Amino acid sequence: MSDSLDFEANSVKGSVKLVHVVGMHARPAVKLTKLAKRFKSQITLRVTGAADWIDAKSVAKVMAMRAARDSIIEVEAIGVDAKAAVAALVALIAEDFPDVAR
């Protein structure tokens, strides 16, 4: 059970301004969720100040965030690849959800 303590220690946080012109609508939500699913870590998001953190791998919940343009999105990841996960998601949002070749 000591492993779980190590995972807790691997929590990584980041925050980024949502520059997308109409906020977190369907297409960005799909991109964000797909990217989040590539990581093993547990990843959560919230708009700064919101009470609840939501699962970044749940497209329904990410769409339901209804984050507006210029809001600050906080990203937190816990797990073996937490650092890479936060960096990737922050970059995706900061770069306005570019179309990337898979």
Added chain:
Amino acid sequence: MSDTVSIVIVSHSQDIAKGAADMVRQMVGDEVKVAFCGGNPDGGLGTNVPRILDAIEAVWSSKGVAILVDLGGAEINSEMAVEMLPPERRECVVVCNAPIVEGAVMAATEAAGGSSLEKVRAVAEELSAS
């Protein structure tokens, strides 16, 4: 990347079925196979069991197939089509209780990550629960 769950869209209208499939391809990408069918053989509104079977076959995946439907007959005919599949395939196909467009996009997003059929269905049906 291993195989993913495939999506079949069944509407009374060919245009709606095609439009929903287009949304999946554009928003989620082409790593998830999507088939659609709609309308009756005369070109009118309706759903048709053989066409649904063809759509399921067209995107068959060992991970399973999630079907999204619109109104009444689409669901009944989809269930009938599933019953007509060979027994070993039947349990790999589910009809989701979810709105057709939103359900298809969310199911495909989940499927793209390599999730199981049960998980894909649960994500699509999350929309009806709330």
